[in-house]
Amino acid sequence: MNFSQRRSFAADKPIDALVRFEDVKKSYDGVNFVVKDLNLDVRRGEFLTMLGPSGSGKTTTLMMLGGFERPTLGRILLDGRPVERLPPEKRNIGFVFQNYALFPHMTVAENVAFPLRYRGISGPAAAAKVREALGRVSLDTLGDRRPSQLSGGQQQRVALARALVFEPSLVLMDEPLGALDKQLRERMQIEIKQLQTSLGITMVYVTHDQSEALTMSDRIAVFHDGRIQQLADPETLYNEPANRFVASFIGENNTLSCTLMGREGDLGIVRMADGSTFKAGSSSTSGTGAEFSLSVRPESIALAGSGAGTDVNRMTGTVRDVFFLGDHMRLSLEALGGQLVTARIPARRVGPFAPGDAVTLECNVRDCRLLEA
Amino acid sequence: MTAVDIDRINIFMAVRRAARPARRSAFSLALPLLAFLAVAFVAPILYLLVTAVANPETREVLPRTLVALQDWDGKSAPDERVYAALAEDLKVAKDNSTAALLGKRLNYEISGMRSRVLAAARMVEKSDGGPYKEKFVQLGQEWASPETWAVIRRDGASFTPYYLLTALDLRQAPDGSIERVHGDQAIFLDVLGRTLFVAGLVTLFTLLLGYPVAYVLTIAPKAIAGIMMLMVLLPLWTSLLVRTTAWVVLLQSDGIINDILLGLHLTSEKLQLIFTRFGTVTAMTHIQLPFTILPIYSVMRAIPATQLRAARSLGAGPSSAFWRVYAPQTLPGVVAGCLMTFILSLGYYITPALVGGPRDQMVSNFISVYINRDLNWGLAASLGVVLLVVTLAIYLLFLRLVGADKIKLG
Numbered sequence: 001m002n003f004s005q006r007r008s009f010a011a012d013k014p015i016d017a018l019v020r021f022e023d024v025k026k027s028y029d030g031v032n033f034v035v036k037d038l039n040l041d042v043r044r045g046e047f048l049t050m051l052g053p054s055g056s057g058k059t060t061t062l063m064m065l066g067g068f069e070r071p072t073l074g075r076i077l078l079d080g081r082p083v084e085r086l087p088p089e090k091r092n093i094g095f096v097f098q099n100y101a102l103f104p105h106m107t108v109a110e111n112v113a114f115p116l117r118y119r120g121i122s123g124p125a126a127a128a129k130v131r132e133a134l135g136r137v138s139l140d141t142l143g144d145r146r147p148s149q150l151s152g153g154q155q156q157r158v159a160l161a162r163a164l165v166f167e168p169s170l171v172l173m174d175e176p177l178g179a180l181d182k183q184l185r186e187r188m189q190i191e192i193k194q195l196q197t198s199l200g201i202t203m204v205y206v207t208h209d210q211s212e213a214l215t216m217s218d219r220i221a222v223f224h225d226g227r228i229q230q231l232a233d234p235e236t237l238y239n240e241p242a243n244r245f246v247a248s249f250i251g252e253n254n255t256l257s258c259t260l261m262g263r264e265g266d267l268g269i270v271r272m273a274d275g276s277t278f279k280a281g282s283s284s285t286s287g288t289g290a291e292f293s294l295s296v297r298p299e300s301i302a303l304a305g306s307g308a309g310t311d312v313n314r315m316t317g318t319v320r321d322v323f324f325l326g327d328h329m330r331l332s333l334e335a336l337g338g339q340l341v342t343a344r345i346p347a348r349r350v351g352p353f354a355p356g357d358a359v360t361l362e363c364n365v366r367d368c369r370l371l372e373a
Numbered sequence: 374m375t376a377v378d379i380d381r382i383n384i385f386m387a388v389r390r391a392a393r394p395a396r397r398s399a400f401s402l403a404l405p406l407l408a409f410l411a412v413a414f415v416a417p418i419l420y421l422l423v424t425a426v427a428n429p430e431t432r433e434v435l436p437r438t439l440v441a442l443q444d445w446d447g448k449s450a451p452d453e454r455v456y457a458a459l460a461e462d463l464k465v466a467k468d469n470s471t472a473a474l475l476g477k478r479l480n481y482e483i484s485g486m487r488s489r490v491l492a493a494a495r496m497v498e499k500s501d502g503g504p505y506k507e508k509f510v511q512l513g514q515e516w517a518s519p520e521t522w523a524v525i526r527r528d529g530a531s532f533t534p535y536y537l538l539t540a541l542d543l544r545q546a547p548d549g550s551i552e553r554v555h556g557d558q559a560i561f562l563d564v565l566g567r568t569l570f571v572a573g574l575v576t577l578f579t580l581l582l583g584y585p586v587a588y589v590l591t592i593a594p595k596a597i598a599g600i601m602m603l604m605v606l607l608p609l610w611t612s613l614l615v616r617t618t619a620w621v622v623l624l625q626s627d628g629i630i631n632d633i634l635l636g637l638h639l640t641s642e643k644l645q646l647i648f649t650r651f652g653t654v655t656a657m658t659h660i661q662l663p664f665t666i667l668p669i670y671s672v673m674r675a676i677p678a679t680q681l682r683a684a685r686s687l688g689a690g691p692s693s694a695f696w697r698v699y700a701p702q703t704l705p706g707v708v709a710g711c712l713m714t715f716i717l718s719l720g721y722y723i724t725p726a727l728v729g730g731p732r733d734q735m736v737s738n739f740i741s742v743y744i745n746r747d748l749n750w751g752l753a754a755s756l757g758v759v760l761l762v763v764t765l766a767i768y769l770l771f772l773r774l775v776g777a778d779k780i781k782l783g
Contacts, residue, residue, distance in 0.1 A: 101683035118688030
């Protein structure tokens, strides 16, 4: 692609996003692409999460945005300006690393003051900014400590304060909570989200933890195999997964093979493996006879007659396992021609089940979706 | 003390008691090494310290003279009684062949005493009895000098500061005051200074050459780093003598380096490379490089790559990020590597002996000369003690300057 073409390409696309990836590809060895054809806009002020298993390309994407990797092909626009060739120190992006990367030979306050020195802020002005940044993460009193004297959660906050102190418009986070225990992680999720909202900054957050992504994000980009599989807000992602990968990666899902028989409005009519007929939501345009996966969440499946509505799919099978989990029960049922169906049933409604019992379950057709097999 | 405190102490004691067998068995594993260290390390050092101040010669050879000298006033020549005792002692010494030993010992402090003592011993053997005073004075006026007798009396002590003072270019005047040695005699401070200077120079060069190598080793891909590591370690597996001899081959007047320089017409005549300070420092730097590189490398490898990235993301340029964030964190390795090379360099012997000139000889070379040629064990031991003390002092100084936690020797 030559220079003039690139210019005209930029001119006919209005820039409204803070970050724009345009046909970005990345390969380390020239053969395999870690990121394949990435197009993504990050809106001003939003909390965008890149979610995916390891090796899906999400971290590489973040590193390209941070300036630590250069795209093999394509462009990255920051505030309308191409930045692929800009070194990280010129991008003015806050970055929180997985292991915090605090400087062990400096105190907490010196760590936080570090980015200020490169922006010509020193003396009392810098001290005030450091105090403010530490106050924001409730660490006002620990400025004189060394990072090694802090707990994991406190180190995490220092890293956050350091990335925010110079008021960048964009903050990137690479699995920043991975090293914390579950309770602390959940608290930090809320704190980070609140900080982001109150400061109005744009955050791009990388994680492989789906519950983290669902809790914090305005939008989630699900990465797999170097591509974005789906980009949507958490609810849409959860309720209307675009494909089998998203359905199985976000939350738990039953994926049952079926064949399309016909349509009824926006519902597809399918034949299941045992010959029974189900209805399910479908956005596909494939013709009759195409193979699909019918996806339904365990919590959408209930005991027959327990009020799932009138328009329901019904299946009967034998109980394989029953687990009592306090607020609910997990029921594994062998049904629909030997496929395993998992259901989450409120514990108080469940009678005494034992493996081998015959049980009938049902789910609302609106909770079932057809995904390309 | 409350009941709770007592309970707590009881529990503490119980914990210690419970852990005791484990502690004992762990300690017993270290016993063979401790025993070996005691025999092979601690004992020789103690012996070295004793040898540096031991003073047996005069006591053993002149017992009667020393008794007779006890009531000498020290101002004029002693009376006949002392000369008679000396004659008696020298007769015995002549029979035991220990007169030469005494002469050698006294000669350290008053030159010419060796021949004087031997002449006196011969005179006493031939003589048919006293009075001896005149006969001694006839042999040499020095026998009438109070200074000679003062030195003899002083050397009657079991220990002497003489060797240690000499190793520091000091000496004790006959009147007991300590004064500086001047002229040709004052060589040891010069040698010590030269030793420290060469060791410092070698340390500096190994650091300048080794630090980048350690960094490249850290960031290079595994396969390349492996080969580089091999090249760093290979010299360590070659004998010191072989490596030094290789430098002789390279540096000598008809050696490879001179041939290349002449061949490229960079010089018109052969350069004097061997037997110079340049040769010594070059060869020592080469030999010491791995000792500087390895501790630095081990520290660098433990620094996460994200440190530099974090610095860059916060606004630091590549070199600023390196010097402000990376380099300070390598300090423990730098100090450890430099300390190791500096201390090892202080004790160099073979390399300066083979590659260096006469003005490049270090303390160790002098120690070897005093042991092998002059049989002056006292002075050799004293030089050893001075080297040991200087080394320890430098180590402690480093420890104070950078803190014990800043030195990572492993």
